[in-house]
Amino acid sequence: MEFVFFLIRRLAWSLVVLAGLSVLIFLIARVVPGDPARLAMGPRASDVQVAQLRAEMGLDRPLPEQYARYIGGLLHGDLGRSLLSRRSVNDDIRETFAATFELVLATITLAVLIGIPLGVAAATWKDATVDNAVRLVAILGAVTPSFFLALLLQILAGYELHMLPTTGRMAPSISFVPDITGLMTLDALLHLRFDVFADALRHLLLPSLALAAATTGQIARITRSSMIDVARQDFIDAARAFGIPARVRIWKYMLRPSFVPPLTILGLEFASLIGNAFVVELVFAWPGMASYGVRTILQKDLNAVMGVVMVSGVFFVLVNLAIDVLVGFVDPRIRITGAR
Amino acid sequence: MNGAASGALLSVRDLAVTFDTYGRTAQVLDGVSLDVPARRHVALVGESGCGKSVTMRAIMGLLREPPARVTAGEIIFEGHDLLRLKPRARMGLCGTAMSMVFQDPMTSLNPVFTIGDQMRAILAHADRRLGRRRSRAERHARIIAVLGQVRMPDPERIARAWPIMLSGGMRQRVLIAMALLNEPRLLIADEPGTALDVTTQAQILRLLRELVQARGLALLMITHNLGVVREAADYVHVMYAGAVVEAAPAAALFAAPRHPYTRALLDCVPMLSGGGRFRGIDGAPPDYTSPPPGCRFAPRCAAAMPRCRTAPPAFPVGPDHRAACWLVEAA
Numbered sequence: 001m002e003f004v005f006f007l008i009r010r011l012a013w014s015l016v017v018l019a020g021l022s023v024l025i026f027l028i029a030r031v032v033p034g035d036p037a038r039l040a041m042g043p044r045a046s047d048v049q050v051a052q053l054r055a056e057m058g059l060d061r062p063l064p065e066q067y068a069r070y071i072g073g074l075l076h077g078d079l080g081r082s083l084l085s086r087r088s089v090n091d092d093i094r095e096t097f098a099a100t101f102e103l104v105l106a107t108i109t110l111a112v113l114i115g116i117p118l119g120v121a122a123a124t125w126k127d128a129t130v131d132n133a134v135r136l137v138a139i140l141g142a143v144t145p146s147f148f149l150a151l152l153l154q155i156l157a158g159y160e161l162h163m164l165p166t167t168g169r170m171a172p173s174i175s176f177v178p179d180i181t182g183l184m185t186l187d188a189l190l191h192l193r194f195d196v197f198a199d200a201l202r203h204l205l206l207p208s209l210a211l212a213a214a215t216t217g218q219i220a221r222i223t224r225s226s227m228i229d230v231a232r233q234d235f236i237d238a239a240r241a242f243g244i245p246a247r248v249r250i251w252k253y254m255l256r257p258s259f260v261p262p263l264t265i266l267g268l269e270f271a272s273l274i275g276n277a278f279v280v281e282l283v284f285a286w287p288g289m290a291s292y293g294v295r296t297i298l299q300k301d302l303n304a305v306m307g308v309v310m311v312s313g314v315f316f317v318l319v320n321l322a323i324d325v326l327v328g329f330v331d332p333r334i335r336i337t338g339a340r
Numbered sequence: 341m342n343g344a345a346s347g348a349l350l351s352v353r354d355l356a357v358t359f360d361t362y363g364r365t366a367q368v369l370d371g372v373s374l375d376v377p378a379r380r381h382v383a384l385v386g387e388s389g390c391g392k393s394v395t396m397r398a399i400m401g402l403l404r405e406p407p408a409r410v411t412a413g414e415i416i417f418e419g420h421d422l423l424r425l426k427p428r429a430r431m432g433l434c435g436t437a438m439s440m441v442f443q444d445p446m447t448s449l450n451p452v453f454t455i456g457d458q459m460r461a462i463l464a465h466a467d468r469r470l471g472r473r474r475s476r477a478e479r480h481a482r483i484i485a486v487l488g489q490v491r492m493p494d495p496e497r498i499a500r501a502w503p504i505m506l507s508g509g510m511r512q513r514v515l516i517a518m519a520l521l522n523e524p525r526l527l528i529a530d531e532p533g534t535a536l537d538v539t540t541q542a543q544i545l546r547l548l549r550e551l552v553q554a555r556g557l558a559l560l561m562i563t564h565n566l567g568v569v570r571e572a573a574d575y576v577h578v579m580y581a582g583a584v585v586e587a588a589p590a591a592a593l594f595a596a597p598r599h600p601y602t603r604a605l606l607d608c609v610p611m612l613s614g615g616g617r618f619r620g621i622d623g624a625p626p627d628y629t630s631p632p633p634g635c636r637f638a639p640r641c642a643a644a645m646p647r648c649r650t651a652p653p654a655f656p657v658g659p660d661h662r663a664a665c666w667l668v669e670a671a
Contacts (some may be wrong), residue, residue: 234447243435332502
């Protein structure tokens with residue numbers, strides 16, 4: 001029961017944070033120099049036309065009124081219209097978010113599948129060659145800029161070896177619309193289109209690898225130190241004295257109590273990857289929300305910027321709520337006492 | 341110190357263990373010998389840091405190597421030298437042939453698995469090693485039965501509980517139940533109940549003794565509490581600074597201690613009835629990286645003499661009673 005209250009408290013705080021975020025980004029977007037209406041209309045538009053657009057979008061109203069109108073729309077799920085495309089921001093984000101989400105999901109999956117075993121191996125053979133190698137790789141992964149890795153992978157695996165596609169989410173020869181979840185791989189499976197699934201995976205591999213390097217390094221390092229902490233505990237000695245074999249001790253009795261720190265990091269990474277994905281999205285021509293967000297910022301497309309930031313914020317809150325639930329599942333102490 | 345019969349269940353001979361620390365080597369065990377005959381209760385006593393726990397960890401195979409290193413000696417269990425067994429074979433004895441009751445109930449249970457899960461794993465892995473076939477229901481019945489034997493109220497509920505839901509005393513009972521699950525022949529108890537309050541500790545010790553007696557197990561008890569020794573042990577080994585200095589039947593040891601350290605140790609016990617005979621021992625245990633030559637107790641010993649610079653062997657001083665001190669030889 002305490003755990004439910006704990007989650008509700010977390011959620012309540014998150015709403016406060018989201019409200020604060022909306023004010024902040026609303027002001028920042030308007031403080032940045034440049035007239036959004038002029039930028040949208042181009043240099044050759046007349047002052048009258050620009051003024052017209054400004055009035056149309058409500059940009060000539062006082063700031064509090066603009067904010068109130070925006071929030072009013074937001075509460076109805078309306079993110080307003082893009083200054084640039086004049087399309088609904090909802091539509092733009094719906095199309096691009098799924099692509100970024102799929103990329104980030106693949107990245108997190110890779111980071112877990114590679115990072116956790118690396119961390120476990122390093123902790124098991126602490127200070128031995130394996131450990132040193134893992135630590136070196138983890139540091140390299142964490143410090144290599146993702147654009148560099150993206151270009152490297154693109155050149156090596158794509159252009160030189162012709163193993164994997166280097167741009168986009170799907171081969172142009174395939175006609176398929178991800179109309180259920182927006183995730184290419186998942187929708188392909190749901191439609192039983194295994195050819196599409198394979199192609200979507202092939203397209204996902206390089207960008208998610210490029211994006212995963214840093215997170216994988218983080219996860220490996222956190223898992224390693226957390227495992228080393230747990231390995232010193234009495235209950236691990238006890239498990240050994242009671243005849244639990246090493247394999248089980250490591251992968252079950254040590255890994256599960258060690259899992260909370262990597263899980264927490266994963267929650268943070270998940271959200272920050274949504275933003276950081278833009279470099280990789282640009283290199284691989286991935287039609288995602290991260291690159292969309294950067295485009296809209298550069299063009300001061302106010303509603304679109306707000307939309308991207310708010311969607312990322314809500315996503316961050318949801319992911320971390322999910323992580324809190326998972327943490328409670330992994331560690332009953334947190335579930336029972338409702339504290340972390 | 342070959343105190344008991346040679347047909348002992350467990351027999352440690354001249355065990356030497358060093359620890360490498362910051363470029364120096366500490367001789368933590370310096371020729372420890374002890375015997376645990378089948379069905380007998382043997383105590384290993386000594387102050388903190390004397391090497392009791394290291395001895396116990398060496399027997400159970402729990403030493404971390406490095407920094408620890410077994411440099412000499414044998415640990416014979418049921419005729420096999422544990423130090424020369426392959427790791428797999430040695431591991432195979434843990435929890436089945438020999439098991440252990442851990443000292444601190446608050447840290448010795450895995451916090452993220454239920455009691456039932458942890459006990460099921462202990463049973464299942466032992467079953468697999470021993471080639472026993474047992475269904476899930478049979479294992480569960482066994483777990484419930486053993487939890488009942490350690491006098492847990494409502495064993496079904498305990499099996500579903502996580503450690504954090506239980507009190508210290510209950511967790512200690514669970515640890516005893518875990519040690520007994522596979523009917524070991526030898527039980528090693530490391531200061532059982534020390535982490536608990538005195539009343540609970542007394543209950544735990546009584547329970548442990550009853551269970552061990554009823555099953556006819558051999559018990560090696562590690563403690564610094566002489567009251568516990570007097571109540572529960574048939575035979576006592578006294579350790580000082582990494583060596584056994586005196587070994588005797590419990591009654592003989594308390595009636596006529598022969599080693600100066602044992603005497604000093606007994607003098608440290610405050611008596612409710614005995615009046616003012618309570619003294620400490622002057623000085624401190626030696627630095628293990630550069631111990632004094634010969635008898636390690638000599639620097640703190642009131643009766644020390646030049647001869648103490650050579651290590652005294654264990655002299656027999658009575659039936660099954662030995663002491664490693666030159667004074668005893670002279671007597």
